[in-house]
Amino acid sequence: LDELCRLHEMAPPVIKETVVWVEDADKVNSWNAEVDRLKGLLGAEMQATIDAKKALAKAELRNEKLARLLGVQEIKNKTLQDSVKRMEEKASDLEAENRMLRQAVASIPSVKSPSSENHRAHDLQATPLNEKTTNGAIKPMIVDRNGDIHDDDNAELPASNDAEAEKQQQELLIKCISEDLGFSTGRPIAAYLIYRCLVHWRSFEEDRTTVFDRIIQKISAAIEARDSNEKLAYWLSNSCTLLLLLQRTLKTSGSAASARQRRRTSSLNSPKENQAPGHPERSVSDGRLVGALTDISQVEAKYPALAFKQQLTALLEKVYGVIRHDLKKELSSLLGLCIQAPRTFVVSPRGTGSQGTDMAQQASMAHWQSIIKILTNSLNVLKSNYVPPFLICKLFTQVFSFINVQLFNSLLLRRECCSFSNGEYVKAGLDELEHWCHWLTEEYAGSSWDELKHIRQAVTLLILEEKHSKSLKEITDDFCPALSMQQLYRISTMYCDDKFGTLGIPSDVVASMRAKMIGGSSSPSVQDDINSFLLDDDFSIPFSVDDIARLMVHVDIADMDLPPLIQEKNGSPFEA
Template sequence: MAYWLSNLSALLFLLQSSLKSAAKPPPPTSIFSRMTQSFRSSSSNLAIGIIRQFEAKYPAILFKQQLTAYVEKIFGIIRDNLKKELSINISHCIQVAKSSKGTAINPFEESHGNCSPASHWGGIVESMNKFLGILKENFVPPVLVQKIFTQIFAYINAQFFNSFLIRRECCTLSNGEYVKYGLIELELWCAQATEEYAGSSWGELKQTRQAVAFLILQEKSSISYDQITNELCPVLSVQQLFRLCWLFRDDKYNTPNVSANVIASMKLLMSDGSEDDGGSTFLLEDDISIPFTAEDVLVSMQVKEFAEVKPAAELVENPAFQFLVQD
């Protein structure tokens, strides 16, 4: 899939580079203007490797649309396959809190035989490293790699954040510390993958990061509503904050929750509609849209030397594609 995503993206780029713009500028009137236009046209041809351009007509436009559709389809398959692989370890991470039954969670302690809670986070990182390696080996455009992992991190964010809001056993101090451990692992992964491939993935975890900051906060009873909303959890809605405060339990030190005044302020805002969120649910939804356009791919790509790109084994074995391995 990664091989075909790379090839179709390259073909789409080359096709677009060969198409003339439908809108034509008015013809120059002076001799000097015509000379300038000729010079710019020659320079443009040299810059793109003297690619012969032609007027875009129906067959070419339809072919471009089909190429774009294939790129989007394969992108979705790769993204969904990674989600499916990650879902097992994500479920295990959430299940750790559910099975702890009030005991403090230690990411490094052994449980379930020789499988420690930390190994589930390691499994998430391992799967992303494997997929990133495959995408890089097949020269998938970095912009598409960024979009894949941005949506993957948004998926991870929704899974953990929603678990805080619907599972009382997950909304605890010890589980907040456990998820914080995982967030450190994910932040390290983004740094190692570099911005070229990770893009804004780390920013997709903002709801989970702020919820964890609340869960592990000491002396919650002394914090005001304004401090929670403006400093600690600015991206969370009042409905989401209310759920966190209502479900939270300190299973390690049995310290008190937020004050009654904070809870009263939240209830008042929810009842008078001043914090109306448009009727949307307080839970996060998984985004399955295609987060890029054909233009995004075209702008990000540059003419590159593909001599080191190895064709797929299935094509090499097919006599009709022997030209791919010929010098």
């Protein structure tokens, strides 16, 4: 049985199976088309994913940039809010002051014509230090050791001549401040003399007086003359000191306590001193031009005093602006010569320069040395007239900002200046300015050196070695953080190495600069935004009356000497 089974299995099948493949061409083609379509969709999805990732990366970069800008804007916003708050406080003070001024103007009666004042002034000038009596005779006046002006027979002045005597005292004050009174232990005598006279005459509490207008006219005339920088610096020092004294003395709104203090102070003198000029019972400040000042409290200022303070502030700003303008004008012609290296300029390695090379380099730096000389002369003039250090610091800070603007704008506007050798020349000149700032000390220099950051960083880019290996991030973060993308693009496209012939900024970095300019542009015209690479000069007044009161040191007027014109008049000596 087993054998039969084995034979059966070995026997070939009676019917042989044959596999027949049936091919449906249409179906195969449709499937192939579907596969191709799916492949296309997959490729499109992959491309869309890649594009989305690129867009996401750009969006993240833009968001990061916007976040940085937002942080900067938040800081600026906080600064502006603080400024607005201070301005609102000042506006409130000014509104109260103006309200008082309007009330004072409404209550002021008609004043005498200028012609009559000029006529009386002419009479007083014709007979200085003398006073007319009721019968027309002339009585000589004597200035005693305490600065008192009185008759030789010590007779009391009639009430009808009070205004005449006060006018004569004003004439003597105007005559004094017309001269250069100089300084006493670093303090301007004219400012202190004016202040002491006004306090002694109680002019700040007068509803009507002409002394303020006469002082302003005399100072304005001296400023308009502009004989020399010495005269401007002299009045800058005097007006600043006088304004400080007014700021610490005058107040626009008082309290009951201050009123009581003022009444206590008034009770020490004759009550008649508070009456209007020309009043029959009002004395003329005891006949003294300058009284002793031991303890002066604040007083509530009337309209003439407040107007005088405003006019003096305007004069101070004008003098400062004139000095700044003259200094900038003197530097402008030299700055135009300092932006391009002369042919004789040679930079030699330290310690290897010959004597001839050093002489040639010194000759090529003559323009920079002239700038240093002008700055030093201006500093000496200001210091010799005891201009407050903070004002000198403000002045030089703005002047250095002007130097930065002039040099930087000239560099970006002249292609021939964007070269390696020219960068070395400007760098050598900036080193001279840096040494001068260190010599000047921080008290007078302040942030002057920092104001040159644009031209300093532009020069750094010009003389940077291996520019072709630097990335945009390195340039913006490490070498030129203060420069905008427009300014970097401008320098990079105009640069040429005229000394070694090396490569400049890589083309892909320049392309990235342009892309960032266009991508970050907020201007309606992209081209206008690309060309906005120039800097603007600062013409503002960088200080306020509050700054003067806060930054100037305490002033002492108790031991100030009287000027010679009070001690001597018309060749006749008097004791002061």
